[in-house]
Amino acid sequence: MEQTKREQHDVITGRNAVLESLKSERELDTIYVAKGERNGSISQIIALAKKKNIVVKEADSRKLDYLSEGSNHQGVVAIPCSTSYASVEDILAVAEQKGEAPFLIIADEIEDPHNLGALIRTAEAAGAHGMIIPKRRSASLTPIVYKTSAGAVNYLKVARVTNLASEMEHLKERGIWIYGADMDGQNWCETDFSGGVALVVGSEGKGIGRLVRSKCDAVVSLPMEGQINSLNASVAGGILMYEITRQRLKLQAKNVK
Structure with missing residues (x-):
């Protein structure tokens, strides 16, 4: 299962879940990806995040495990915005x-x-x-x-x-x-x-x-x-x-x- 029970409140985990969130109108604050990981859809996630001006940070496995509460994050975790930024x-x-x-x-x-x-x-x-x-x-x-x-x-x-x-x-x-x-x-x-x-x-x-x-x-x-x-x-x-x-x-x- 890609998404944790916390998704609606705290995090979005898994490559497909994060990618679909990026393609939607949902506002994401920060995306964490595994250090050095660029294979498969990760590179697509990074490119799309940068296009939408979303912060992308590299993180080690312990950080990703903590953010996702031990779920199968597949090397990527996204933190949604709790509210929209102003100018x-x-x-x-x-x-x-x-x-x-x-x-x-x-x-x-x-x-x-x-x-x-x-x-x-x-x-x-x-x-x-x-x-x-x-x-x-x-x-x-x-x-x-x-x-x-x-x-x-x-x-x-x-x-x-x-x-x-x-x-x-x-x-x-x-x-x-x-x-x-x-x-x-x-x-x-x-x-x-x-x-x-x-x-x-x-x-x-x-x-x-x-x-x-x-x-x-x-x-x-x-x-x-x-x-x-x-x-x-x-x-x-x-x-x-x-x-x-x-x-x-x-x-x-x-x-x-």
């Missing part, structure tokens, strides 16, 4: 429709799906207009992310781009100031976040990548007074998001008066 323009259109300055979150190489889901949940609650994630080296909109976000992915638009640094330059051209959350930055609560804002949140282990950090207009830091010198990405992001929200609400109240 950056879609996100900016939301801000325009609301008559608000853009408020975006940029997630830089957050590979843990639980952290990404939690970040999406907080971003939606804080009133962000959308999130941008990289196509590579990042968790994506898998069912785990959907569940961890408590369904927030239904309401917060998420765009997936090939090059974060390049996209950041485009945002700057639109008048959006970009703030990176990282070590050795300016005091977070003394930073003016008024106007169009994009907040970059990096992974716990590596923080923001060197190139992405270089594209930030400013870097902001939270005080670390204990023995631990880093916070969970969604926690650090949440604190900064709500400071941005606090300042925006304060400005709105002032303008109403």
Whole structure:
């Protein structure tokens, strides 16, 4: 049997099942193929996936066995999207429709799906207009992310781009100031976040990548007074998001008066 009992929720396994899914209108997030495998229909799967701009990753047998829960995956496993990706323009259109300055979150190489889901949940609650994630080296909109976000992915638009640094330059051209959350930055609560804002949140282990950090207009830091010198990405992001929200609400109240 090619498909596992989890297919409708988590994975699609087996060459025929994955190939038919690619030929249909079903949205696939990522396809994992066995390392070095190019025989038979695998090459057709890879070619069709690339044509449809779907991420293809090589994986060893243990990874494929884990994803498929031990079923006969035949060297290929596909992860369906839990929801559709938006474009950056879609996100900016939301801000325009609301008559608000853009408020975006940029997630830089957050590979843990639980952290990404939690970040999406907080971003939606804080009133962000959308999130941008990289196509590579990042968790994506898998069912785990959907569940961890408590369904927030239904309401917060998420765009997936090939090059974060390049996209950041485009945002700057639109008048959006970009703030990176990282070590050795300016005091977070003394930073003016008024106007169009994009907040970059990096992974716990590596923080923001060197190139992405270089594209930030400013870097902001939270005080670390204990023995631990880093916070969970969604926690650090949440604190900064709500400071941005606090300042925006304060400005709105002032303008109403």
